[in-house]
Amino acid sequence: MGADVAHVRCSTTADGDFHIDGSRLTLGHRRQAFAPGAWTQLDEVHGTRVVTVTEPGEHDFDEADAAVTRRRDVVLSVWVGDCAPVALLGDDGTVGVAHVGWRGAIDGVLQHTVQAMRELGTTSLCAVVGPCIGPCCNEFGADLLRTFRDRFGPHVASTTTWGAPSLDLPAVVVAALAEWHVPVTLLWVCTRCDPRFFSHRRGELGRQVMTVQRMAAA
Ligand SMILES: [Zn+2]
Numbered sequence: 680m681g682a683d684v685a686h687v688r689c690s691t692t693a694d695g696d697f698h699i700d701g702s703r704l705t706l707g708h709r710r711q712a713f714a715p716g717a718w719t720q721l722d723e724v725h726g727t728r729v730v731t732v733t734e735p736g737e738h739d740f741d742e743a744d745a746a747v748t749r750r751r752d753v754v755l756s757v758w759v760g761d762c763a764p765v766a767l768l769g770d771d772g773t774v775g776v777a778h779v780g781w782r783g784a785i786d787g788v789l790q791h792t793v794q795a796m797r798e799l800g801t802t803s804l805c806a807v808v809g810p811c812i813g814p815c816c817n818e819f820g821a822d823l824l825r826t827f828r829d830r831f832g833p834h835v836a837s838t839t840t841w842g843a844p845s846l847d848l849p850a851v852v853v854a855a856l857a858e859w860h861v862p863v864t865l866l867w868v869c870t871r872c873d874p875r876f877f878s879h880r881r882g883e884l885g886r887q888v889m890t891v892q893r894m895a896a897a
Pocket residue numbers: 812813814815816869870871872
């Protein structure tokens with residue numbers, strides 16, 4: 680018997696729009712074309728609720744911002760258009776995914792997700808951050824930026840390419856997970872700069888998706 684593997688996928692505009700407010704029939708076809716299986720796609724509200732998926736399709740379209748599972752036959756997903764999609768991979772095969780915008784980051788959605796995975800038996804985990812807005816483009820109010828600097832360190836404050844104060848969201852994710860000793864791999868793609876991805880800040884309504892799936896190694 681081989682060890683399990685975790686598949687992490689990030690869609691591009693070529694895979695279509697994964698916004699949950701469109702046609703559910705179209706979305707269903709799009710989901711199966713991208714990652715075949717029983718999906719859990721969350722109705723994200725920039726909160727900290729984490730759902731645990733114990734059967735295929737459980738919590739699909741439920742209001743939450745993160746999902747975790749020990750099951751092999753399910754597809755966990757979050758849909759984003761500048762916010763950070765974060766995959767969490769446990770040493771025991773447990774997987775998780777979180778939608779992390781600035782509000783979720785400061786309110787602790789990542790900590791809640793790590794805790795949910797630990798409750799399922801994970802002792803050690805790592806994370807992958809998919810395409811999200813970079814410090815080059817994430818113009819941010821000075822007052823709120825101070826809150827982030829105080830919470831996560833001075834390096835999370837940056838400057839946009841046009842000289843305005845900005846929040847380095849990937850650095851915030853790294854700092855938040857470092858408190859839990861979780862190493863992070865960043866893809867370093869800015870959704871606003873890179874036309875392969877949808878971007879809310881660029882004025883687009885489309886959204887990409889990140890999926891995480893535990894599978895038996897072939
Ligand atoms: Zn950018």
